[in-house]
Structure formats: C-alpha cells, structure tokens
Amino acid sequence: MVSERNESIFSNARVVLRDRVIERGWVAVAQGAIAEIGEGDAPERGEDMGGDLLMPGLIELHTDHLEAHYVPRPKVFWDPVAAVVSYDGQLATSGITTVLDSLRVWREEGAEDVDGQAGILAEAISSARDAKLLRAEHFLHLRCEIPMPSVVEEAEELVGRPDIRLMSLMDHTPGQRQFRDEGKLRDYYRGKSGGLTDAELDVRFERRFAYQKTYGETNMRAIVALAHSYNIPLASHDDTTEENVADAIRDRVSVAEFPTTMEAARGLHQAGIAVLMGAPNVVRGGSHSGNIAAVDLAREGLLDIMSSDYIPSSLLMAAMQLPQHVPAIDLAAAVRTVTKTAAEAVGLSDRGEIVAGKRADLIRVHLAQDLPVVRSVWREGHRVA
Numbered sequence: 001m002v003s004e005r006n007e008s009i010f011s012n013a014r015v016v017l018r019d020r021v022i023e024r025g026w027v028a029v030a031q032g033a034i035a036e037i038g039e040g041d042a043p044e045r046g047e048d049m050g051g052d053l054l055m056p057g058l059i060e061l062h063t064d065h066l067e068a069h070y071v072p073r074p075k076v077f078w079d080p081v082a083a084v085v086s087y088d089g090q091l092a093t094s095g096i097t098t099v100l101d102s103l104r105v106w107r108e109e110g111a112e113d114v115d116g117q118a119g120i121l122a123e124a125i126s127s128a129r130d131a132k133l134l135r136a137e138h139f140l141h142l143r144c145e146i147p148m149p150s151v152v153e154e155a156e157e158l159v160g161r162p163d164i165r166l167m168s169l170m171d172h173t174p175g176q177r178q179f180r181d182e183g184k185l186r187d188y189y190r191g192k193s194g195g196l197t198d199a200e201l202d203v204r205f206e207r208r209f210a211y212q213k214t215y216g217e218t219n220m221r222a223i224v225a226l227a228h229s230y231n232i233p234l235a236s237h238d239d240t241t242e243e244n245v246a247d248a249i250r251d252r253v254s255v256a257e258f259p260t261t262m263e264a265a266r267g268l269h270q271a272g273i274a275v276l277m278g279a280p281n282v283v284r285g286g287s288h289s290g291n292i293a294a295v296d297l298a299r300e301g302l303l304d305i306m307s308s309d310y311i312p313s314s315l316l317m318a319a320m321q322l323p324q325h326v327p328a329i330d331l332a333a334a335v336r337t338v339t340k341t342a343a344e345a346v347g348l349s350d351r352g353e354i355v356a357g358k359r360a361d362l363i364r365v366h367l368a369q370d371l372p373v374v375r376s377v378w379r380e381g382h383r384v385a
Contacts, residue, residue, distance in 0.1 A: 007031075008381060009046025010362070013054035016335050018353045027054060029360040032380035036356060049364055052375060055335055056353050057097025057361030058315050059342035061166060061276065062141060062235075062257055062307040064102040065090070066121060080124035085133050092135035092385040094312040095374040097361040098343070098351060100141035100165050101125060105155050106148035118142070122158060135377070135384035139165040139346075141235075144223050146171050147211040152222045159230050165346045167227045168235035168257060169220065173212040174205045224251045233346050235276070239264040248273060255305065255345050260291035265302045274345045276305040279318035279338075282325070283311075294318075295325045305342045316365065320372045 008029045015022040015037065026042035028035040069083040091099055103118040125138050140163050144151050158164065227234050235255040236248040245267035248256060257276045259265040265275050277294035278287075286293045297303045308315040315338050322334040336353075343352030351359040360381040366373045377385035 008378075009042050009044060010049055010054055010364075011042035011046040012051060013049035013364070014051065015354060016053055016055040016332055018332060018336060018340055018355065020332050021330075024051075027354060027362070029362075029378070029381045032360055032382070034354055034356050034358050034360050037354060050366075053365040053367070053372075054354070055095075055363050055365055056339040056351070057363050057377065057379065058095045058319075058338045059348070059352055060091070060096045060099040060308055060312075060315060060338075061255065061305065061342050061346060062102050062168075063091075063099060063309060063312065064104070064143070065308070065310055065312060066101055066103075068310075070117070070121065080120055081127050081133075084121070084124045084128045088128070088134045088136055088138070089385075091312050092377050093374055094308070095316045095363040095365065095377060096136055096308070096312060097363070097377065097379050097384075098137045098139070098348065100139045100346065102141045102143050102168075103158075104145070105142045105158065106145040106151045107154070118154065118158060122161065126163070135379065137379065139163050141166040141168065143168050143170055146219045146223060147173060147208065147214075147216045148219075149211060149215055151215075152219055152226070155223060155226055159226055159232070164230070164232055165348075166235055166255070167223065167232050168237050169223060169251065169253070170237040171212065171216065172238075173208050173216075220251075228252070236268075236273075239268060242267065245271070257307070258291075259297075260287075262292055262296065262300070262302075265292065265297050266300070269302045269304070274304040274341065275302055276307055276342075276345075277303055278309040279306045279314040280309055280311050282306065282318035282321060283314050295322075298322060298326045298329060304337060305345060306337045307342075316372045316374065320367070320370070 009026060011026040013025060015025040015027055022039050025039045027037050066087045069087040070078055070080060072078060103121055105118050122140060128134050142155060142158060142164060144155055144167055146169055233254040234251060235257050236253045237257045239245055239248060239256055239259040240261050245264055249271050253273055255276050256268040256273045259268060259275060269275050277297060281287050281294040294303060306318050319334045319338045323329050323331055340352035351361050360378060362378045363374055364376040366375050
C-alpha cells in the first residue's frame with residue numbers, strides 16, 4: 001500500500017504552516033519525519049509540487065461514514081474488512097491521514113442497521129491494520145448513547161483496546177439537544193429507517209423516554225467514570241443549554257461535538273473545551289437539523305475543530321472555504337481546525353503541522369476553480385495515495 005522511500009524533498013510548493021503560508025517553499029522529509037523547511041528554491045532537486053498547496057494530513061475525529069460501506073443498503077451487510085478498506089481509501093483520497101472511526105456502542109430494539117456492531121467493526125479495523133491494508137492511521141471513537149440499557153456493558157467490552165482515543169456522551173431522546181423539534185427527529189427516522197409510520201415512531205419515542213428516565217443518570221456516571229479510569233478523552237454531544245455546558249465541565253470533557261446554540265458554544269469555549277462542528281455545515285451554509293451554523297460560530301471565534309461527519313471530502317472543502325466566509329480567519333488558521341487543533345484534542349502531539357520533528361503526514365492539494373483536489377498523500381513520508 002505504501003512506497004518505501006525514506007527521504008524526499010518537496011519543492012515549489014505553497015507550504016501551509018501552523019501560522020502562515022510560505023508562498024514558494026520546500027519541505028525535506030527523512031525517516032518518516034519533517035526534517036527541514038525553507039523558502040524559495042530547495043537546496044537540491046526534489047519533487048516539484050507545481051505551485052500546489054503542501055499541507056499537513058487532515059485529522060478526523062468524528063466520522064460514522066464507515067457505516068455506509070458496511071451497510072450500503074437496508075439489511076445488506078458487506079464483508080466488514082472489505083468495507084473498512086473501501087472506506088479507508090475514500091478517506092485517504094480526501095486527504096485524511098489520521099481518523100477516529102466512530103462506532104455506535106449500543107443496541108436498540110427494532111433497529112436494523114449497525115446498532116450493536118461496534119465489536120465487529122473494531123475487529124475488522126484491527127484485521128485490516130494488521131494486514132497492512134490501510135492508507136490512513138485508524139483509531140476508535142466510541143459513540144455512547146447514554147440512555148440505552150446495554151451501553152455500559154458494551155463499552156466495557158471495548159474500552160481496554162489501545163486504539164481508543166475518544167468516547168462521546170450522546171443522548172438523542174426526542175425533544176432535547178439536536179432534536180429539540182420532535183418533528184425533525186421524525187423526519188430523520190423516516191429517512192433512516194425505511195419509512196416508519198407515525199404510530200411506529202410513537203412506540204420508539206415512548207421507549208426512548210422510558211430508557212432516559214430509567215437509565216440516563218446511572219449510565220452517564222458509569223461511562224464518564226469508565227473513560228476517566230482509562231484516560232480516554234471525553235466528548236459531549238449536541239450541547240444546547242447552560243445545564244448541558246455545566247455537565248460537560250463537570251465531566252471534564254475535552255471536545256464538544258456539534259453544540260446547537262451560540263450560548264452553549266460560547267460557554268464551552270470559555271471553559272477551554274474545544275468546539276467541534278461539522279464541515280458539511282460550512283459547505284452547505286448551515287445545519288441540516290436547523291441548529292446554529294458553523295460559520296456563525298467561526299465569526300465569533302468559537303470554532304476550534306471541524307469534522308467531515310458523513311462526507312469525507314467536506315473536511316478539506318470547508319477548510320478552503322472558511323476564509324471566504326470569515327475574512328478574519330486566514331488559510332493557516334482554517335487548516336489548523338482540521339489538523340493541529342484536532343490532533344492536540346486527543347493527545348496526538350506528533351502530527352498535525354509542518355514543523356521539524358513532526359510526522360511527515362502530508363497532502364498535496366491543487367485548487368481547480370476553487371475546488372480543492374487532493375493530488376498526493378504521504379503518511380510518515382511514504383506515499384499512500
């Protein structure tokens with residue numbers, strides 16, 4: 001999957017550093033790491049980037065896109081390792097060199113997609129990694145639906161794995177957080193579940209209310225304690241109210257995924273919790289759920305990290321578009337939201353920026369009519385795409 005070249009020079013590039021862009025520069029790589037960076041002509045002949053951008057490889061903290069490869073049609077389950085390899089290829093060609101694969105850690109009665117499949121997918125990722133089939137480096141992000149009766153048991157089965165880098169605290173009970181408008185949740189389930197009737201949704205929602213009342217608080221405390229005991233960073237999810245923010249602070253959350261209101265995002269950011277928003281939100285110009293727009297948070301200085309969520313190519317697109325929407329954010333700052341800041345939020349301090357000594361995870365990006373096209377991808381100095 002990778003070339004064996006250990007030393008390289010990339011010349012004639014627009015090099016995106018953490019705080020500025022070298023308009024014409026070069027980067028030398030040796031033994032999988034950044035060795036040297038310079039402006040102007042390279043000291044010796046290297047691979048000509050043709051004036052394209054040379055950027056750090058993108059870091060993805062939250063994507064459940066693997067599910068679309070594993071269950072490409074309702075009730076159709078693909079070979080899990082083949083699904084992982086297909087998904088990995090799409091990530092790499094989108095410029096993503098490090099990914100936290102988001103796996104659902106819960107089972108729900110009546111659900112027919114990937115609920116309860118976290119163990120199968122985690123093992124498939126490990127198998128593909130061991131066989132050296134993967135282009136990007138894969139870690140795990142356990143998405144814990146707190147009110148579900150079996151969520152603690154299922155998390156305990158997985159939490160000892162060394163590749164887990166994040167656990168998120170989710171609660172999709174109707175009428176709160178992302179789906180304060182129950183009508184939007186009904187629309188969501190109709191689209192996801194093959195056209196459930198209102199009567200069937202009434203049954204599902206009533207069950208969700210009962211689960212939240214019976215298990216919510218107990219499971220929350222157990223999952224938080226489990227994450228802290230294994231030193232796994234925590235993410236809150238869809239924070240909406242001051243109470244949600246207070247809970248995130250109490251639980252020592254590191255990342256706040258997709259806050260739904262300006263007030264919540266401001267409170268989280270002021271508390272030192274990194275605010276993560278969806279890159280599709282930026283590209284589309286707003287939230288598909290009708291919540292706060294990511295660009296509005298960016299204008300207020302409240303956007304720290306972006307995630308491709310369900311469209312891998314959106315991560316690079318959003319980073320390129322953000323300076324157009326918010327002139328106060330330059331290209332280097334926009335790129336940090338999909339590289340350096342994301343890496344630091346989950347303890348990956350060895351990557352995410354072009355600086356001597358860091359991993360040579362790099363991407364060459366050509367801009368064609370304002371559309372970013374990934375031309376080449378290197379992971380630890382080896383070309384993978």
